[in-house]
Amino acid sequence: MMKELKEILQTILKEKKGYLTFLTGAGISAESGLPTYRSIDGILIKGTKYHRPEEFGTYRYFSQNQEEVWQYNLFWKNMIEEAKPNAGHFAITEIEKLLGERFKLITQNVDGLHQRSGTRKVYEIHGSKQKVRCSKGCSEPFDFPENIQAKEYTEDLTPDDIDDLKCKKCGNWLRPHTLWFDESYNEKYYHFDTAYHIADNTDILFVVGTSGSTALPINIVETVKIRAKWIVLINPDNDTHFDYILRGSKTLCSIQESSSVALPQLKRIIEEILK
Template sequence: MESLQSILNTIIKEKQGYITFLTGAGISAESGLPTYRSIDGTWIKGTKYHRPEEFGTLKYFKQEPEEVWQYNLFWKKLIQEAKPNTGHFALTEIEELLGDRFRLITQNIDGLHQRAGVKKVYEIHGNKQKVRCSKECNGPIDFPAQVKQKEYVEDLTQEDIDGLKCTECGSWLRPHTLWFDECYNEKYYYFDTAYDIADHTDILFVIGTSGSTSLPVNIVETVKIRAKHIVIINPENDTYFHAVLKGYKTLNSMQESSSSALPKLSSLFKEIIHS
C-alpha cells in the first residue's frame, strides 16, 4: 500500500481539492467529555432518569422542557470545564498550513475546535453554546448569560426559566443541537455544504467517530464513490467505517488516539509543505 506521506505529497503538490477532516466524539473524549456510543458512553448507559433516544427529542422537549434544560445545563458545565487537547490544537496548526484547502466537519457540539483556534468549522449537529427559539422566531443566538451551569440534580431557578424564554415571543428557547427525531438541514446543520465539501475532497480524515449517524456516513460514502483517499484515525478498529471501507484500495488507517495521531500528521504536513 502506498505510504500516507507519499499520498499527501501528491495531493498537496498536484491536486486542488479540499483536505477534509471529519471529527466525532472521540477527540472530545480525550478532553474528558463523555461520548454517546462508546462502551462506557451515554448512549449505552443513559442517565439516571432516561436514555438519550428518549429525552434527546423535540417531542420530549415539548412535554418536559425543564427536565431537558436541567440535563443540558449539566452538559454546559461539563463543556465549560473541558479544555481543547493536543488533537484540537494540531488541527489548528494543520489549518494554518493548508489555508483554503482545509475543511473541518464536526459532529461535536462542544465548540472545542473553535476554542483551539480552528476557523473553518462546520458543525453538523449544532452547538450547545447556542440556543434558538423553539418556535423558530429567532436564533441561533449565544447562550443567555444569566442562565448558569448546573449539577445534574439541581432544579432550574425562576431566573433560569425567565432567561430560557424567547425575548420575541415568550416561547421556550431550545438547545441549538440536532435531536434524534429531527432531520439534517442546511439552515442550521450545513447539510448541503457538507455534501459539497465531500464532493470536492481529495483526502478525508475520519477522526474519532463510529459512523452511527447518517450524514457522516454519507460524507464518507461520497468521498469513496469519487475514489479519493480516506484515512481512519481511531484507537478502535471495528467501527462501522472500518466495515464499510474494508478492501477499499485508497484506505489508510492510524489505529491510535487523535491526540497522538494528529500532532504527527501536523508534522508530516509541515515537512511536505516546507520541503
C-alpha cells in the same frame, strides 16, 4: 502507515486541487474528558436519570418536559466548560493554518472545543451547545445567555433561569441549538448541502474519532469513497461501522491511534512537505 500517508499527501499537495477534509466525532473530545455517545461509559449507554437519549433527546420529549431537558443540558454545559482542548484539537488548528483554503473541518461535536483551540472555520453538522434558538422558530441561533449558569445534574432550575430560557420575542421556550434524534439534517442549521459539497470536492478525508453511527457522516464517507479518493481513519478502535463499509477499499489508510497522538504527527508531515 505514516510513511505511506506522507507519500499520498505529497501527491495531493503537489496537485493543489481539492480539499483536505477532517470529519471529527466524539472520540477527539473524549481525551478532553467528555464522554462519547457509544462507548462503554458513554451517553447512549448510561442515558439520563430516567431515559435513554433516543427518547430523551427528541423534540417530542422536549415539548412536554422543557425543564427536565434544560436541567440536563445545563449539566452538560458544566462538563463542557470544565473541558479543555487537547493536542488533537490544537494540531487541527495548526493544520488549518498550513493548508489555508484547502482545509475543511466538519464536526459532529457540539462542545465548541475546535473553536476554543483556535480553528476558525468549523462546520457543526449536529449544532452547538454554545448556542440556543426559539423552539418555535422565531429567532436565529444566538450565543447562550451569559446569565444562565451551568448546574450539577441534581440542581433544579430557578424562576430566573426559567425566565431567561424563554424567547424574548414570543415567550416560548428557547431550545438547545442541537440536532435531536427525531429531527432531520438541513442546510439552515446543520450545513447539510455544504457538507455534501465539501465531500464532492475532497481529495483526502481524515475521519477522526467517530464510529459511523449517524446518517450524514456516513454519507460523507460514502461520497468520498465513490469518488475513489483517499480516506484515512484515525481511531484506536478498528471495529467501527466505517471500518466495515470501507473494508477492501484501495484508497483507505487506517491509523489505530488516538487523535492526540496521530494528529500532531500528521501536522509535522504536512509541515515537512510544504517547506
